[in-house]
Amino acid sequence: MCNRQWVFVRNPEGPVTEDVFVWREAALPQLEQGQILVRNRMLSLDPANRAWMRGPTYREQVLPGDVMHGFTISEVVESTVQAFRPGDVVETMGGWQDYAVLPAASLSKRDAAVPFEHLVGIYSITGLTAYFGLFEIGGVKPGETVLVSAAAGAVGSVVGQLVRAAGARAVGIAGGPDKCAWLINELGFDAAIDYKTGDVASVIRAACPEGVDVYFDNVGGQILDSALRAMNLNGRIVCCGAVAGYDISGEPFRTQLLPNILVGKRLRMEGFIVLDHLDQREKAEKDLRGWIEDGSLQPIT
């Protein structure tokens, strides 16, 4: 069997360009005891992948020569351990390749009856990130206003729907009128802001006349700056990611008064990683399943 792979070869200075990777066709290694051969069926392409290139984060750095790291939903092809049998569906870090040989301890079995698209999305990194960020870190309460950036993205589109399911008001920020219309018409956001038109700070104020209680931040940069100014007393900023900072060439974060704003409004700004919250995963998946079944949550695939 031939294994098609994207190998990471160069640490990008700015945006990721094609020459950061090389294409390779490799043979599969022989399985050793304790190892499992999986075929990757779904790859989760996340903004965090960019951060992994820059240095060690909450996980090891991606180093030149590595098959590009990536979270996958995979199928067991061959196994040397009793716990996994061919045909089992698992989640793992299968990487950007067709097949991977992995130690059994790095696999978690998943329900094969659930569509792969949902296993890789709503029931995994993106769905759980939205869930834990909004409820554990953001502590959203009914009637509050939640502002979400990158609202048309994989995480943001779930956040907005969960906000509505929690009885709060969802305001999304996205780029362009089509995405904004989609947020309102298809996903039920209460309002949407096109960050490409006009002064974001004043548009946020207009869309959130009662201020912002929770800002779910996927982008950082200037939008975070504007959101901070619209926060209510005792507001929470959920730091989920900061696409604006992943490329070093991006605009610097300019909030001169950041600590003053945090003090004056008693804001809490907190970073989190979904992996820290997996002890609550069972409850999270149950809640998500409930909202999918009653129609209040559309998994985007």
Place this chain on the structure above:
Amino acid sequence: MCNRQWVFVRNPEGPVTEDVFVWREAALPQLEQGQILVRNRMLSLDPANRAWMRGPTYREQVLPGDVMHGFTISEVVESTVQAFRPGDVVETMGGWQDYAVLPAASLSKRDAAVPFEHLVGIYSITGLTAYFGLFEIGGVKPGETVLVSAAAGAVGSVVGQLVRAAGARAVGIAGGPDKCAWLINELGFDAAIDYKTGDVASVIRAACPEGVDVYFDNVGGQILDSALRAMNLNGRIVCCGAVAGYDISGEPFRTQLLPNILVGKRLRMEGFIVLDHLDQREKAEKDLRGWIEDGSLQPIT
């Protein structure tokens, strides 16, 4: 009786200069029912006073024409209500003047047997700010490393001593060798960093070989930037004030990667105001008194 007053007349653009105030000698108004005449005995001159000039914060803005606002320990001279009698010692917002006429509801009675210097300091804004910031917001645990900026200041000097009393390691940042020596020799800090010499980021790393678990931030700006890079996983940044940002002309906050750092290290950055925690004041004062009595806390006067 003649009342000497400093009146706020001009909103400063940058640092506060003398022409922001004018000196006035005024007559005292007649007391109305419910009002009390106090003589100010101690005035708390806090960095926050500067922030009050810039706009409404957690309290009303100081407006041109106002006697400059300030927290005071005062003595009742004349009273129209039963609850306060001449000679009573109270805390209040007496302002930058000899006497103030105030509604009874704005006074709190204090123990007249305690020295005024302690009532205005360790048992009031500065002491309680250090206490609640370190324990409620910072959640310091024994064995952790706590970094404090403006460590030779009114709040910082208490923070470091409380850190030691809590069984944690105190590292202070101050300006100049004399202040640094004072922190170590007189207040028992474990280490001190002179921010005026060399590269603060690398000096922080050297003084905190196991990283920083809690950063008690009194200054914001570049020192916050450097501290963020030294934080440990799950660290807490206590945003107490941000002197570096009070004068608009100060250096901008440049942390381009702030949200990334918060995410990667799962940091919590939280602003607070001592006034929000006064329901716990009794316990706080009891703890502070205990540490003063057993010699582990020196009230600076």
